[in-house]
Amino acid sequence: xxxxxxxxxxxxxxxxxxxAATPPPRPAAxxxxxxxxxxxxxxxxxxxxxxxxxxxxxxxxxxxGWLTLVGLFWLKEGEQTAGSAPESDLDFPQGTPAKxxxxxxxxxxASFQPAPGVALTLDGKPFTGGALQSDExxxxxxxxxxxxxxxxxxxxDKLGVRVKDMEAPARKQFHGIPTYPASAAWRVxxxxxxxxxxxxxSVPNVLGNVEEMKVPGxxxxxxxxxxxxxxxxxxxxxxxxxxADETNRDATYGAGRFLYADMPKDGRVVLxxxxxxxxxxxxxxxxxxxxxxxxxxxxxxVEAGEKRYGDH
Numbered sequence: 001x002x003x004x005x006x007x008x009x010x011x012x013x014x015x016x017x018x019x020a021a022t023p024p025p026r027p028a029a030x031x032x033x034x035x036x037x038x039x040x041x042x043x044x045x046x047x048x049x050x051x052x053x054x055x056x057x058x059x060x061x062x063x064x065g066w067l068t069l070v071g072l073f074w075l076k077e078g079e080q081t082a083g084s085a086p087e088s089d090l091d092f093p094q095g096t097p098a099k100x101x102x103x104x105x106x107x108x109x110a111s112f113q114p115a116p117g118v119a120l121t122l123d124g125k126p127f128t129g130g131a132l133q134s135d136e137x138x139x140x141x142x143x144x145x146x147x148x149x150x151x152x153x154x155x156x157d158k159l160g161v162r163v164k165d166m167e168a169p170a171r172k173q174f175h176g177i178p179t180y181p182a183s184a185a186w187r188v189x190x191x192x193x194x195x196x197x198x199x200x201x202s203v204p205n206v207l208g209n210v211e212e213m214k215v216p217g218x219x220x221x222x223x224x225x226x227x228x229x230x231x232x233x234x235x236x237x238x239x240x241x242x243x244a245d246e247t248n249r250d251a252t253y254g255a256g257r258f259l260y261a262d263m264p265k266d267g268r269v270v271l272x273x274x275x276x277x278x279x280x281x282x283x284x285x286x287x288x289x290x291x292x293x294x295x296x297x298x299x300x301x302v303e304a305g306e307k308r309y310g311d312h
Contacts, residue, residue: 049182049274056277057176064149064164067171071163072153072286075105082161083115092163096148101129105159108136110152112143120145134159155288156209162286170283177278178307186273186304190221190230192264201231203242204291206255206281211290219261219269223300230271231295238262239269242290243276245298252307253282256292259305276305283309 059065073082073090080089085098092100101114113129114120120127120143133141134152143150147166152159194217201215213233219241220229232239244256257276261269280287 045184045187045274046182052275053179060283061171061174063166065171066280066283066287067174068149068164068166068168069162069280069284069286070165070168070170072160072288073163074158074160075103075110077105077107079104090161093165095146095165095167096163097145100145103161108134108154108157108159110134110159110161112150118145120150153288155205155207156211158207158209177309180274180304180307182274183304186302188221188223188271188273190219190269190271192267192269193218193220194264201233201293201295203233203293206287206289206291217264219271221271226300228298228300229295230298231293232261235260241271241296242279242292243296243298243302244292245300245302247301247303251303252305253278253309255279255281255289256296257305273302273304276302278306278309 060067070093073092075090080103081099081101082088082090082092082096082103083098083100084092084094084096088099090103097115097118099115099118101112101118101120104111104113109131111129111131112127114127122141122143127143132143132152134154136154140151140153149164149166151162151164153162154160195215199215200212202210203213204210215231215233216239218229218231219239220227222228230241230243232241234240239261241259241261242256243259245252248254248256256279258279259271259273259276261271263269279289281289
């Protein structure tokens, strides 16, 4: 699993609330759908959407959710001291020991030596120093110190230390995410056009890096008589879609939103925009989110799913 794929997987576990914190939005646009896509409307779509949102909310507020992210420090080659002391090379947030220890970068690998008296743990056991596994090939090593946790991430040629705090103000003060009312009109059936030959798409991120990601095909759907297309990328056992639309200007997160969909069945895919959600960057400036690739900017207002959070 690539670093970005892992980030996307974690991103799915970010979250929304059950109650909207803003005035009721305008009714969602009508869409053209087949009977197969309309069928779930016979169920209580509002209830199922709310249950999904509550799970997202629970995950976002978890002890290692995105609301706990309080720092991201990019490592240079060689040694760098870390801690909350002003003279530290890596100026860690308050609550961190003044002298936490020393990180050493060698290419795409990093090691850490705790300062005397700093009692860190790794997998529940005392950590006295050594190499740290990044998230390059899977789950990274996670060092813990009280409410803090540290892990090494690799993004392109950037190697960094991600810092989380279970006591972060963003987690304690979280008040939920406003959402559009669930609407069967935004549960749209798309035609899946598989890629004839293996291909990739360039996916940029907020760091300015670009990663080539595998494209299984194209999703074609119709809204108000007009055809639209989205390019998904591989997202584990589902399709992962990073998209932008015209609500980004005033109602939803400006950099776009995420959406997962089940794999095609009989050449069709249901896009449930009621489950469109904000990327981690909507909650913290220390995330490294992917951005909508070229072609995934819809010329319509998708008034469904999560709205803008706070002043993001």
